[in-house]
Amino acid sequence: MKKKISLIVPCYNEEEALPFFYKEISRVSDEMNNYDFELIFVDDGSKDKTLETLQKLSAKDKRITYISFSRNFGKEAAMYAGFINASGEYVAVMDADMQDPPSLLPEMAAYLTSGEYDSVATRRVNREGEPRIRSFFARAFYRIINKISDADIVDGARDYRLMKREMVDAIIEMGEYNRFSKGIYGWVGFKTKWLPFQNAERIAGETKWSFWKLFKYSLDGIINFSQVPLSIASWSGILLTGIALLIILFICIRKLLFGDPVAGWASLTCIIMFIGGIQLFCMGIIGQYLSKMYLEIKKRPHYIVRQTNREDTVKKVQ
Known part of the structure; x- marks a missing residue:
């Protein structure tokens, strides 16, 4: 047969x-x-x-x-x-x-x-x-x-x-x-x-x-088969928190030992924008996973x- x-x-x-x-x-x-x-x-x-x-x-x-x-x-x-x-x-x-x-x-x-x-x-x-x-x-x-x-x-x-x-x-x-x-x-x-x-x-x-459709398709592939982006978001938060604590410690010690004021609004603005960008990036990663979960939960054909x-x-x- x-x-x-x-x-x-x-x-x-x-x-x-x-x-x-x-x-x-x-x-x-x-x-x-x-x-x-x-x-x-x-x-x-x-x-x-x-x-x-x-x-x-x-x-x-x-x-x-x-x-x-x-x-x-x-x-x-x-x-x-x-x-x-x-x-x-x-x-x-x-x-x-x-x-x-x-x-x-x-x-x-x-x-x-x-x-x-x-x-x-x-x-x-x-x-x-x-x-x-x-x-x-x-x-x-x-x-x-x-x-x-x-x-x-x-x-x-x-x-x-x-x-x-x-x-x-x-x-x-x-x-x-x-x-x-x-x-x-x-x-x-x-x-x-x-x-x-x-x-x-x-x-x-x-x-x-x-090119844009292929880019979106590749992102779907990464999100569907890997949790590494979520790990990147988590480790980015831990890394930036550690850096922030070290900077705070450095400023406090410098103020106590040398009496230097904390100066430089430009550098402060850059740091705030950098950290804000990292936060939005991590939120975007989490949002991508949540959107996939949302589509799965709805059970549409x-x-x-x-x-x-x-x-x-x-x-x-x-």
Whole structure:
């Protein structure tokens, strides 16, 4: 009996890229005729004709399931919806812009069927075509998060990976609202084979990830998988308190021994502003953690499905 590969494809304004992607994934799936395929396209509230394109494709290919959100919930929610609705023994995630080459799937499946690995993940070995400043901050993020958290994230790691059912079930069990899949993949464990590949440009359309969005996403990753920022806030308070006590002691001794008055309003102002800035910085760190807790406590659904072509689709999850 053939094993099934469920392929999850998050889409946001991918009207131009979808025809190219479907043509390539059809070619690859035809070559992998020893597997059955389930193609789950998740329309993340696109504003172009992505949904119409998916409807046309599903009309001629019964392997296609499309799930259209009521609004843009983000890529993490789209992937989570795919995981919940996937039925295959193997589950893959990949982008529709062709930056995740479908041609790697046969090799990825071969590693899984060998029984040695539970997951085959991909990583870019270069960042050609990417702005240098963006590459610099991306590499810095990977170094920082691996040092301060339990998440095992390889530099250049993509969301593109093929996993066994057991690993997918473990990911689904992690039902937090604030999701950072690259960290979740590492946190759940399982034995992973890393598959390097050369960076590929988008086949069509424009990237949806601005520098600011990537910066916010990286902060989410650090907050979701590390308590080190909270420790920094605590130790900053202890350090500044110690310094303040030493300065007070120094001033008192100088006044008693030499009778020098305490002078210099400018230096005093600078110190007050410095300490005030540290306090606001620490409050900001605590506020970020509180905001994540607030979102989790509200138990809002990760996504809401507006339209789908599959009756048994899980339309929202809390």
